[in-house]
Ligand SMILES: Nc1ncnc2c1ncn2[C@@H]1O[C@H](COP(=O)(O)OP(=O)(O)OP(=O)(O)O)[C@@H](O)[C@H]1O
């Protein structure tokens with residue numbers, strides 16, 4: 001078993017820089033947990049505190065229910081893979097892999113067997129005699145992962161391990177890391193600022209901003225039901241549209257009034273916006289949930305259409321992005337590629353009201 005628990009963990013640098021604030025998170029045994037968020041949100045600091053390379057200012061860190069705050073890094077049974085590989089340049093791949101075991105005075109036979117096992121797992125057996133400077137970026141990254149594997153640690157920490165690789169290699173290594181997790185059946189805590197990588201790799205995904213957790217859940221739950229505007233905008237390409245609308249009551253009906261068009265608020269949306277009548281709300285809708293009218297087959301067209309002028313089109317292959325610009329808002333629809341709309345042409349679009357999100361503009365919190 002290898003579980004990591006952080007309880008009310010805070011890290012303040014100097015007197016004023018709060019890098020991590022009151023963080024509560026449990027990474028379960030054998031879980032692949034991803035920490036994601038923009039630069040400076042505290043991801044590396046969290047890993048370094050778990051590894052024991054950084055002090056916690058407040059709070060407790062447990063590994064398998066043992067409080068480790070006072071344990072030295074080498075006694076924590078954790079291995080960390082860094083972004084910059086951190087290989088010893090004057091040692092061969094074999095010696096790099098063997099280094100941590102040698103320091104810990106493992107018998108030679110045991111070292112040999114663990115190094116060979118890791119090398120085979122990572123497909124680097126043919127590189128064992130080479131020096132790091134004679135390796136490609138992807139090979140160096142494999143060696144860095146191998147150095148963690150040979151230690152058979154309870155927990156693996158990865159700090160943006162793929163960000164120095166070119167895009168093609170990154171996609172390949174991403175798949176390999178996922179397979180590796182399945183093979184090793186170990187606990188992984190993996191940091192990235194790449195939202196696609198985070199969605200694909202994580203059993204669970206923890207989204208951070210300014211040192212604070214915004215939401216933790218399975219990736220698709222975060223995608224479909226974000227708690228706030230930040231999480232909603234962090235996941236998805238192109239990102240979710242945020243459209244400023246006014247809530248108005250007209251006779252018996254309630255509408256989300258954009259100014260240029262208006263959508264009827266029915267069902268749970270109608271209920272959710274009642275307390276916002278005559279006020280503003282932020283309508284969130286993903287580009288793939290705005291359709292061209294003729295290809296919309298998902299439900300009724302009762303008050304959820306708008307005739308709008310296309311500002312610009314971007315053919316992407318599997319989809320076409322249509323950009324719209326009104327007096328108050330800019331937004332994008334990702335529609336079926338057979339749609340032939342051109343810039344300045346007026347087309348009818350449908351907002352899938354089952355997929356609408358609403359955020360309180362004062363708090364940015366989701367209201368449904
Ligand atoms: N040694 C330090 N002294 C002072 N401030 C620090 C130190 N290390 C980190 N910080 C600050 O703490 C915050 C969190 O830094 P951290 O490196 O954990 O962010 P990150 O999420 O890993 O960012 P990136 O994606 O750029 O790697 C930042 O504001 C950073 O400037």
Ligand SMILES: [Mg+2]
Pocket residue numbers: 043044045159
């Ligand atoms: Mg970092």
